[in-house]
Amino acid sequence: MNEKKRPKEEEEKPASAGAEAPDRDLEKLRQELDRVRQEKDELFTRLQRIYADYANFQKRVPKNIADTVAYEREKLIKSFLPVLDNFDRTLREAHSAQTIDAVVTGVEIIYNQMLNILKQHGVEQIQTLNEKFDPERHEAMLGRQEPDKENDIVLEEFQKGYTLDGRVLRPSRVAVNKVQALAPSTEGSEKQPEEQTRPSKEESSASGTDAAEAPSERQSNTE
Numbered sequence: 001m002n003e004k005k006r007p008k009e010e011e012e013k014p015a016s017a018g019a020e021a022p023d024r025d026l027e028k029l030r031q032e033l034d035r036v037r038q039e040k041d042e043l044f045t046r047l048q049r050i051y052a053d054y055a056n057f058q059k060r061v062p063k064n065i066a067d068t069v070a071y072e073r074e075k076l077i078k079s080f081l082p083v084l085d086n087f088d089r090t091l092r093e094a095h096s097a098q099t100i101d102a103v104v105t106g107v108e109i110i111y112n113q114m115l116n117i118l119k120q121h122g123v124e125q126i127q128t129l130n131e132k133f134d135p136e137r138h139e140a141m142l143g144r145q146e147p148d149k150e151n152d153i154v155l156e157e158f159q160k161g162y163t164l165d166g167r168v169l170r171p172s173r174v175a176v177n178k179v180q181a182l183a184p185s186t187e188g189s190e191k192q193p194e195e196q197t198r199p200s201k202e203e204s205s206a207s208g209t210d211a212a213e214a215p216s217e218r219q220s221n222t223e
Helices: 002-094 098-122 179-197 199-220
Strands: 123-125 139-142 154-159 162-164 167-170 172-177
Touching: 098 123, 139 154, 139 199
Parallel strands: 139 172
Antiparallel strands: 123 162, 154 172, 162 167
16 A cells, blocks of 8 residues: 555655746746836936936026126226226326326336236237238238338238237238339339330331431432
């Protein structure tokens, strides 16, 4: 009797082991699903936080730009206030000045002070006199002829030009030396009168024959 019961018990053990395997796989899948859901929730929360920060950033940027512009403008205006003070002082002293030299000296001081302030903000004057003409920085108003100087040299400055951090704000208006351009036309005009007054070979030979015939005609008339 005992021997007959043993095979049945042995048959039941493999069946229960096979049923436990799907349960373990299902539990692993549930754990993996929970982990993925947790990661999704964390990513969604992080995305919401980033979106909120970006929205706040968009609100702050225009205000920061406006504040920066206002601060820079205020700083620029304050830098020119000492110049206005010197102008005011010079004008008050000009009425009691005994000579014009004192007024001129005061104006020169203010002018140099203005240039120094502009230089602090990146503004500089363009060099022109005796410099090679540069169409990027100079505007030619007229050409002159000075043979003792190099061609395309700036001879005179009519209006000063300025640059801001190396970029041209306004070109200088200048007069440029144009020796090579003007020389051929002047030489041609000088040679032209000589060519007009100089007789050709045919004209000179014709005038010689006329002069020789004139005495013979006078001689025949006297006869």
